[in-house]
Amino acid sequence: MPGLLLGDVFPNFEAETTKGKIKFHDFLGDSWGILFSHPSDYTPVCTTELGRAAKLSDEFSRRNVKMIALSIDSLEDHHGWTKDILAYNNEESGCAFPFPIIADNQRELAVALGMLDPNEKDKDGMPLTARCVFVIGQDKKLKLSLLYPATTGRNFDEILRVVDSLQLTAKNRVATPADWQPGERVMVPPNIPEEEAAAMFPAGVYTKELPSERKYLRYTPQP
Numbered sequence: 001m002p003g004l005l006l007g008d009v010f011p012n013f014e015a016e017t018t019k020g021k022i023k024f025h026d027f028l029g030d031s032w033g034i035l036f037s038h039p040s041d042y043t044p045v046c047t048t049e050l051g052r053a054a055k056l057s058d059e060f061s062r063r064n065v066k067m068i069a070l071s072i073d074s075l076e077d078h079h080g081w082t083k084d085i086l087a088y089n090n091e092e093s094g095c096a097f098p099f100p101i102i103a104d105n106q107r108e109l110a111v112a113l114g115m116l117d118p119n120e121k122d123k124d125g126m127p128l129t130a131r132c133v134f135v136i137g138q139d140k141k142l143k144l145s146l147l148y149p150a151t152t153g154r155n156f157d158e159i160l161r162v163v164d165s166l167q168l169t170a171k172n173r174v175a176t177p178a179d180w181q182p183g184e185r186v187m188v189p190p191n192i193p194e195e196e197a198a199a200m201f202p203a204g205v206y207t208k209e210l211p212s213e214r215k216y217l218r219y220t221p222q223p
């Protein structure tokens, strides 16, 4: 059964979090959102991931993106573990953790959102959550999803990079090439005819010559 598809309105779920009870769409308001799950509290890879995510939280805020994490542990565990994450980041123990963590101990949300990894089990043989990332747009629709196994930590710089691409391409009819970084040239999508592209991108369109002689590899400066 397919899970959430790109373009689906993200479920407006209710959840208990370290910053109180939320209804997801109200939590997002008119911001973008990133919801990411991790297998378990008090585990090494997850600690490095949430530490990195916390360090980058100002960068996500600057892009108008609200962050929220999820695991199938209790609020009590989350509160205890965030102290460890702050210590891992060499931050004061009194600091507030910058984003909420959902307590999904009944696994209801993890099941509904297709986050469980049947191959990764806890001590009781129950499946743990995989490392899912959902990026949600201001229209509450799913713009991107990533799914990593428990044994591979995510790259949060890459997640910021895809947010930059998603926000750019939401406003401009362009696409970003492999390994694109903000400020670099972007690509003219193949469904824009040549004359329209010339009018649409006054900064110029450069077409790379290719053996096929097809004029599909077109660049323009980032709008």
Ligand code: BEZ
Binding pocket: 039, 040, 043, 044, 045, 046, 047, 120, 128, 150, 151
């Ligand atoms: C970790 O976060 O280190 C981890 C969690 C579950 C399985 C493997 C690694």
